[in-house]
Amino acid sequence: MAAGSSVEWLKSVKAVILDMCGVLYDSGEGGGQAIPGSGEAVRRLMDSGLTVRFCTNETQNTRERFVQKLRVMGFDISVSHVFSPAPALIHILRERGLRPHLLVHDALFTMFYSVVVLYCLCVCVCVCQVVMIGDDLLNDVGGAQRCGMKGLQVRTGKYRPSDEQHPSVRADAYVDDLAAAVNAILTDH
Numbered sequence: 001m002a003a004g005s006s007v008e009w010l011k012s013v014k015a016v017i018l019d020m021c022g023v024l025y026d027s028g029e030g031g032g033q034a035i036p037g038s039g040e041a042v043r044r045l046m047d048s049g050l051t052v053r054f055c056t057n058e059t060q061n062t063r064e065r066f067v068q069k070l071r072v073m074g075f076d077i078s079v080s081h082v083f084s085p086a087p088a089l090i091h092i093l094r095e096r097g098l099r100p101h102l103l104v105h106d107a108l109f110t111m112f113y114s115v116v117v118l119y120c121l122c123v124c125v126c127v128c129q130v131v132m133i134g135d136d137l138l139n140d141v142g143g144a145q146r147c148g149m150k151g152l153q154v155r156t157g158k159y160r161p162s163d164e165q166h167p168s169v170r171a172d173a174y175v176d177d178l179a180a181a182v183n184a185i186l187t188d189h
């Protein structure tokens with residue numbers, strides 16, 4: 001945890017959204033490998049009673065294949081707890097009877113991703129009691145904060161030390177990795 005940062009808000013957290021690449025695992029040859037301690041951290045979160053959901057901007061695989069890859073890495077995750085943009089968008093389009101012609105630039109995709117995250121959470125908690133854990137300062141942390149959530153950045157994956165001096169986006173907390181994040185959240189719960 002960053003020196004001097006207030007973590008009082010962690011006591012009121014009721015739901016946790018986990019970014020996946022860079023938080024649970026590092027991408028690489030053969031699909032990547034788990035970040036040490038992250039499998040146990042996920043198990044502790046799932047057993048804690050908090051609502052836990054997983055978000056990814058994965059667009060190359062179906063959720064089933066993506067989850068299968070994670071299971072091989074040792075993560076006990078169910079498909080229904082994983083949210084990726086395409087199924088969420090399809091659900092929204094069907095629900096609203098929309099027939100869009102959608103061309104999405106990378107920059108807009110970040111905004112779209114934030115909408116999807118909120119849409120998929122589907123839990124009865126105040127958005128202010130939700131924490132997004134991510135490795136990407138602008139997209140994960142900044143996106144969550146723009147939605148009213150707390151944003152916690154892990155020092156794994158895309159994280160760079162300069163993130164902690166970013167001129168416009170500051171995480172609500174910085175922790176070394178997912179295991180440290182879960183320790184911080186579950187303390188006092």
Ligand SMILES: [Mg+2]
Pocket residue numbers: 019020021022023134135136157158
């Ligand atoms: Mg990431």
